[in-house]
Amino acid sequence: MSVNLATLNKGGFDLENLFIVDKGRPACPIYLLTKQSLKGWLEEHAGKQAAWVETNHFKAAHSEILLLPDKSGGVEAVLLGQGVEVDIFTLGALSKALPSGVYRLAHELDNGDMELAAHAWLIGTYHFDTYLPQKPDFEAPQLVLPKDSRLDRIQALGAAVFMVRDLINTPAADMGPIELEMAARNLAEKFNAEIEVIAGDALVEANYPLIHAVGRAAYEAPRLIDIRWGNPEGKKLVLVGKGVCFDSGGLNLKPGSYMDLMKKDMGGAANILGLARAVMQCGLDVNLRVLIGAVENAIGPEAFRPGDILPSRQGMTVEIGNTDAEGRLVLADMLTEAESEQPDLIIDMATLTGAARTALGPEVAPFFVRQDALANDLEAAVHAESDPMWRLPLWAGYDDWLSSRVADVRNISNGPHAGAITAALFLSRFVDAQTDWIHCDIYAWNPKSSPGRPVGGEAQGMRALFRMLEQRYGR
Known part of the structure; x- marks a missing residue:
């Protein structure tokens, strides 16, 4: 099989459309939860959300994902397990797992960690499909980034x-x-x-x-x-x-x-x-x-x-x-x-x-x-x-x-x-x-x-x- 090299280096989605610069608009929150911080989150969100977490046996294991539904059947929030300590690269698991939409991290990170989060989100879209007859048909979710993000560097x-x-x-x-x-x-x-x-x-x-x-x-x-x-x-x-x-x-x-x-x-x-x-x-x-x-x-x-x-x-x-x-x-x-x-x-x-x-x-x-x-x-x-x-x-x-x-x-x-x-x-x-x-x-x-x-x-x-x-x- 002959490969057209011009089609290589495109092993993911459109890099320019994966991120939105923060303009204060609503976005679905993503909570990064360790096993320890999950306890505090459950106390803070006592009620339907906490019950949903317990019903689904979410334990905040490393890269474990749980979507919290809203009243209309959409996604109200995303819980992303971190295990014992925060691992920013777990965000790479979300960019293919989440439905299309706009998301933001629920807790602010410093600039360095936010760039790592964006990088993880981006490389999580990668797929090598050059030899597959059917290409993935998927619209990647978008992540909100702070206004001062070095988007050119991330891309x-x-x-x-x-x-x-x-x-x-x-x-x-x-x-x-x-x-x-x-x-x-x-x-x-x-x-x-x-x-x-x-x-x-x-x-x-x-x-x-x-x-x-x-x-x-x-x-x-x-x-x-x-x-x-x-x-x-x-x-x-x-x-x-x-x-x-x-x-x-x-x-x-x-x-x-x-x-x-x-x-x-x-x-x-x-x-x-x-x-x-x-x-x-x-x-x-x-x-x-x-x-x-x-x-x-x-x-x-x-x-x-x-x-x-x-x-x-x-x-x-x-x-x-x-x-x-x-x-x-x-x-x-x-x-x-x-x-x-x-x-x-x-x-x-x-x-x-x-x-x-x-x-x-x-x-x-x-x-x-x-x-x-x-x-x-x-x-x-x-x-x-x-x-x-x-x-x-x-x-x-x-x-x-x-x-x-x-x-x-x-x-x-x-x-x-x-x-x-x-x-x-x-x-x-x-x-x-x-x-x-x-x-x-x-x-x-x-x-x-x-x-x-x-x-x-x-x-x-x-x-x-x-x-x-x-x-x-x-x-």
Whole structure:
């Protein structure tokens, strides 16, 4: 099946019609109730409403929903369970569950929490229906927002999340290196950005040997996608994304069960494109460059092999210990190019190691930085955006695990431990020690559904990174 890329990135309802700026008009109230606060609410609303709650055995469990009827058969109020403590993202459960109409939160939230509430409401409308013969026929409810809400920011981050999810959810047959390039071209065109693509054997001529080696066995040629946008005099920000559109493991072939989700191995590239979209749509004052290595790690006569010694753009030679550790090779050439312009900040995102999932699970993304001040800035943004990430150390004691007897470095360690750390240490060899650099080892997938977060591709860490960039570069 051929997918029209112009129809992607629309994985929900019309973003501009999901919200109404508060003008004091009546709207159906939504009560966010913990198990503890439910007791006070029942006392305050003693009578028919309290009786209805008790009749329906509403206990304010996490994301539990109860509609209170009015006299005409409509909805008088909505109760949304929070469990033990308030979780703003439970609002993501309402935007598909409620009938059309206008709703408002019964209790005022501070500006930060209100923006999170709006974001949850928005991403809760997401659905991936590209391959379904019948599309959902549903009119989304509207949420009232305060007059000073940053609606442009809310919509920009929502559109970025939808874009990320759509790109990851699309099967590799319809989201290979060529299609990923087209998605990047569509994004560049939308925001009047410049784009250049180097593909196939031209990568060797342009000195991107590792990107070429990883992707040369595939039917679709590997490519480097290079986008530039923004203020030429602004601070240089380089975003780098791993775009392995499908990862078979190469000659170190993955077991079938490990290949099931490998369409998501371009999740780093998808998240970087989403982050770039938010930067451009919100007009951050930066000189932005986006580098995406779009490849497929396939098996064929041209496949690179365990034991091969490959040159890199930096000049360092790399011994291949395992062809399934290919993403770091693609990133290495791009980080070398990113470093060449002496940027103010480099951020890379990649679905890089299973070790990161073993350490922190699928919901918390590890990140690595050298500078404590930069780590503190990102951690503050993680907290403000409720976008879970956790710092892991670039532990120098493990660096010699990457030693090779025949090359400058090996692409995997010689032992089974600390795989996420050793992968980050490998990448650190291609970035100057003084450069501000963030490496994010993300999962980019929801293995289970939760409010606003259905099973499937996910924007992970993207909102926290964007908030940090807002603080760093302004608007």
